[in-house]
Amino acid sequence: MNSLPSPILIVGPCAAESREQVLTAARLLSEQAGAAPIIFRAGAWKPRTSPRTFQGLGAEALTWLAEARLLYHFPVATEVATPEHVRLALAAGIDYLWLGARTSASPIAVQAIADALRANKQKPLGVLVKNPVNPDPELWLGNLQRIASADVPVIAVHRGCSHRPCWSMAHKVRLARPDIPMLLDPSHLTGDAALIPEAVQKVALLALDGAMIEVHPCPADALSDAVQQLTPDAFCSLLPDLQRPADENAQLNWYRAEIDELDDALWDTLLQRLRVCEDIGTWKKQHHMPPLQPERFEQILHARMEWGSQHGISPEAIETILSAIHSESLKRQ
Ligand code: PEP
């Protein structure tokens, strides 16, 4: 069953905007990407957050993808969000389908797509399932299972949540289903073309199976996701990184990615805490109250030590950490 390329590279515009835009993107990639095994992507239906933004051109766009396939010999991919999209895309000869993060948030929508895939005579070469917009590994795993039950090869795509990676979710899915290839979507993960070169390093570091990257002939003119799309040139300069062999310490790198993500959350929380302390400082000043209330600190310290003893954290460690936070907080008041 495994006829998937290695690495799996799904590359092309966020949305199909016109016949000319689709064919220009495909031509530039075919001229510049050498022998890289590119699967050309463009969205015909765009599940956008706001109804006032570009929603995609629908079935007509599929004919442009089919034309790009014939002219430049790429397999092609598009997003499907309903059973009707599945039927139309497969009838147009689209090779790979993907389920976007918003569709992935609804098990009923995913099941309806799985049912359509099972019922349809033509089958795709593979179906990519993005992580849902909310960081829920069980929902993502359930979606992969629903689509796989239609007897089509499935591929997981980590696109993060709200322009942040969610390595803990991706790691859980990787460990639960090491048999399912996983790609990185650095475009939606970062939401910023400038951050993509660093993000793609994770493909080799985490032994991922490839990437899904948005490439537009003229990103500034894109009708959707303009800031995150790369020029074909910029994409091609990433090919050596995307084709690097997997790092031999990939398992350690997964743990480190999780630690970095947790540290980010920890420092963010600390910063928010310091900001609240500034507000408290202002309030205390207005009410002629000194910044330090020893009984309040003692109360927090004891509650936290009690909590620490339930989780195997020594009272000394709790006191050291809390005292450091507290003294920084007092400086802000
Ligand atoms: C896309 O790939 O164009 C897309 C809409 O992605 P996501 O569902 O991850 O937002």
Ligand code: MN
């Ligand atoms: Mn997009």
